[in-house]
Amino acid sequence: MLRRKATLISLEVAPYFYALTRNSGSVSEDHILAYEDGQLTLAARNIYDALLDRGPLDSIALRKAAHMTGAKESEWNRALEDLQMDFKILPVGVAEAGSWRYAFIYDITARHFADLPERARRISESRARQRLVELYVASVGAARRRDVVHLFGWPAELVDRTSRHLEQNGVLAFTSHPKQSGDWMALPSLCR
Numbered sequence: 001m002l003r004r005k006a007t008l009i010s011l012e013v014a015p016y017f018y019a020l021t022r023n024s025g026s027v028s029e030d031h032i033l034a035y036e037d038g039q040l041t042l043a044a045r046n047i048y049d050a051l052l053d054r055g056p057l058d059s060i061a062l063r064k065a066a067h068m069t070g071a072k073e074s075e076w077n078r079a080l081e082d083l084q085m086d087f088k089i090l091p092v093g094v095a096e097a098g099s100w101r102y103a104f105i106y107d108i109t110a111r112h113f114a115d116l117p118e119r120a121r122r123i124s125e126s127r128a129r130q131r132l133v134e135l136y137v138a139s140v141g142a143a144r145r146r147d148v149v150h151l152f153g154w155p156a157e158l159v160d161r162t163s164r165h166l167e168q169n170g171v172l173a174f175t176s177h178p179k180q181s182g183d184w185m186a187l188p189s190l191c192r
Helices: 014-018 030-036 042-054 059-065 073-085 116-121 125-140 145-152 156-168
Strands: 089-095 103-108 173-176 183-186
Touching: 014 116, 014 125, 030 042, 042 059, 042 073, 042 089, 042 103, 059 103, 073 089, 125 145, 125 156, 125 183, 145 156, 145 183, 156 173, 156 183
Parallel strands: none
Antiparallel strands: 089 103, 173 183
């Protein structure tokens, strides 16, 4: 979720990430619409369809069910990453499968966490971005705009709009860093 890296996200924060996806909460339709819009590859659609039809599967069984046993490793990994980045699927466990006796078990996110789409539906995109920036700055103390752009992969103008709103509401303050150039977003309590 962050910089296309594996990320642990609390169930309390997950709705904010989900609110920023293209998912409407329809387990059986979201992936088809994304595929038709060119936002999902055929490989990703096949993986999702296999999980939709058969329920949670370990990666070995999933690869077979998605008819991807002969696919390149990069195609397989990219499809899994794309589906996870858009909160369509997630790893939900580990199975003793394959020659290494270790394989992730995947499921459809909205099926595994059935209340997640409804919780996310009440959150606007702008509020989701504000909360995620707020949490990020609270965890690091201070950050530059480019740090937020790099971490979340959002356009700079969205980061600017989000940070200005947080500043206007007293959640963030802009300050300078004693050893580095540029404007920094920080918690107001650190700017005194």
